[in-house]
Amino acid sequence: xxxxxxxxxxxxxxxxxxxxxxxxxxxxxxxxxxxxxxxxxxxxxxxxxxxxxxxxxxxxxxxxxxxxxxxxxxxxxxxxxxxxxxxxxxxxxxxxxxxxxxxxxxxxxxxxxxxxxxxxxxxxxxxxxxxxxxxxxxxxxxxxxxxxxxxxxxxxxxxxxxxxxxxxxxxxxxxxxxxxxxxxxxxxxxxxxxxxxxxxxxxxxxxxxxxxxxxxxxxxxxxxxxxxxxxxxxxxxxxxxxxxxxxxxxxxxxxxxxxxxxxxxxxxxxxxxxxxxxxxxxxxxxxxxxxxxxxxxxxxxxxxxxxxxxxxxxxxxxxxxxxxxxxxxxxxxxxxxxxxxxxxxxx
Numbered sequence: 177x178x179x180x181x182x183x184x185x186x187x188x189x190x191x192x193x194x195x196x197x198x199x200x201x202x203x204x205x206x207x208x209x210x211x212x213x214x215x216x217x218x219x220x221x222x223x224x225x226x227x228x229x230x231x232x233x234x235x236x237x238x239x240x241x242x243x244x245x246x247x248x249x250x251x252x253x254x255x256x257x258x259x260x261x262x263x264x265x266x267x268x269x270x271x272x273x274x275x276x277x278x279x280x281x282x283x284x285x286x287x288x289x290x291x292x293x294x295x296x297x298x299x300x301x302x303x304x305x306x307x308x309x310x311x312x313x314x315x316x317x318x319x320x321x322x323x324x325x326x327x328x329x330x331x332x333x334x335x336x337x338x339x340x341x342x343x344x345x346x347x348x349x350x351x352x353x354x355x356x357x358x359x360x361x362x363x364x365x366x367x368x369x370x371x372x373x374x375x376x377x378x379x380x381x382x383x384x385x386x387x388x389x390x391x392x393x394x395x396x397x398x399x400x401x402x403x404x405x406x407x408x409x410x411x412x413x414x415x416x417x418x419x420x421x422x423x424x425x426x427x428x429x430x431x432x433x434x435x436x437x438x439x440x441x442x443x444x445x446x447x448x449x450x451x452x453x454x455x456x457x458x459x460x461x462x463x464x465x466x467x468x469x470x471x472x473x474x475x476x477x478x479x480x481x482x483x484x485x486x487x488x489x490x491x492x493x494x495x496x497x498x499x500x501x502x503x504x505x506x507x508x509x510x511x512x513x514x515x516x517x518x519x520x521x522x523x
Contacts, residue, residue: 201365203241204472207234208479209362209521214250215484215513224489224510232259238472349374353482359517363478365471371478372445376438378473382421382455384433385496387504389418391457417454418504426452433496483520484513 211234218225230250236259237247248255349371356370357363368375396411407413422430428437440446456466463469488494489510498504 197365200242200468201471201475204238204475205362205364205479207237207241207247208476209483210234211476212480212483212513212519213521215480216515216519219512219514222512224512226508226510228508229256229259232263234476235472349377349477350481350485353478354516357478357482360520362520363475363482365475367478368474372439372443373435374478374481375445375450375474376435378477379438379450379453380433380435383427383453384421385498385504385506386418386421386455387498388455389416389500389504391415391417394461415454415457417457420454483516485516486511486513 211230214230215227218230233248233250233255236255241247250256352371352373353363357367363371391414393412393414396407396409396413399409400407420426424430438446438449456463456469489512492509494509495507498506
């Protein structure tokens, strides 16, 4: 079943014609421009706010539009409650449990076990939510992939949400962005080849934060030997992506945030080096949404920075540290957004 949805997704987005890809881009642009409007509204009278919820809804809505042909308002009670429960699950179980190293504790009350029990109810809610949407769009959606799709949607919601778009370093991309795009239109995917520094900034954000430090578990289907190490059949295997992205043998000064490492002497993006960034796993079982995610992240970054400047709360210092769950999430922070020039909406 997982292979079926993977193949259908790859066919849909890797081999899509230009018209389909353009429609996908327009959906992302629509979400990004609404996000700009919401940020500006929340920033009225120089107020500061935590953008986490709005970013989560915007990213989730892109997936909902692809799957259901429908988006949900940022204040939709049912949608907001669903995303909150997904986030709570990630916070609780992602950091692991003492039972993993001290099995004798399994007889005692355990918050992780309780959360897994509660997650069954979340699954029921989520599958019911998805099935309802399947019934609404039965002519265009295959109900057999409902369960697999729900897992993919949750994964994409989490990964997209963890790419925060408001860091002090981001301002270094603005001059290149405005120079390449101008002020009369919004950035598009077609501008990507002229925005090497912005792409470099995105790749360095993924490498440095490694917001998915460990991949989801996989299992060997047969015995295999890698560099003399025997791995038996049915062994659970993880990829330590954080270690790969901070390997001093591969990266110069890996603990320093430096987007320029991805630019060659001509200022072009070094695509060989970007391929070394591991954030979507590797091999045939890598994240099937990696191409979708890269387009989505690029457009969100580009449009937000093109339309707004961001300032942090004066009394707080932004940090690149994070809290560990299923993903590495940035510490809570507050920002305010200010419009750059004229507001452009989906032009």
